[in-house]
Amino acid sequence: MIIPQVLRQNLLKRYPTSITTPKMDHTIYPIAPFESGTMWRKEMRLPMEKTEIVYDDFAKVDIRIGRVLTVLPFERARHPAYKVEVDFGGLGRKWSSAQITSYSADDLVGRMVACVVNMPPRNIAGFQSEILILGARNTAGEVKLLTPTHEIEIGEAVF
Structure with missing residues (x-):
């Protein structure tokens, strides 16, 4: 007003x-x-922390829904993290290093997650992280995963 x-x-x-x-x-x-x-x-x-983008910039980001298959401890990581294998159906399986230790490994297996799948692999303490699992911090500072509220076919694009 x-x-x-x-x-x-x-x-x-x-x-x-x-x-x-x-x-x-x-x-x-x-x-x-x-x-x-x-x-x-x-x-x-709060002011925006990043520069404004146009839709074409956003359209370059390939975000897909996957299902967590395997969660392993990642002892060599600088911050507490897991090695997480995610299945994307026809796109195959990919691995990520993820600082999501507010969840137990058992809680993560089978969970659906949103991931950026078209970034180049990144070497993290000798481990090739191929995807970025999306999350946000809650008020306690814990990283919480961005997950669908309904059953979605794995590999489905987010837009």
Whole structure:
């Protein structure tokens, strides 16, 4: 919602923490209509960390659904990790070094995962990692896998 300039200036005087900083963009939104006693909430947004891309850049990334077949400990890795074998059906089986030790090896076997499959292999402590298994950190800082919520045929493309 666009805030009238005069009202915005008054709000900035009253709430100096709402001034934009290099690390965080603070935006003020009205909760109730413009009248006396209007309540406001402040929403903070982190700036994007990476440059903007166009669809053609995204289309180059081949993300596929696979099923974890084998999970082995990876003692030589700098950070705790597993060696993970993933089956992609007609695309074959590929290996990855993955820092997903918040899961037990038994919990991972049989799980469906989303993976980037068209990156060149990367040597990690003498092991050739052929794919990137996708995940995100939860509030506790643990890496959690991005997995489909429904049964998907292995090898199916993500778009």
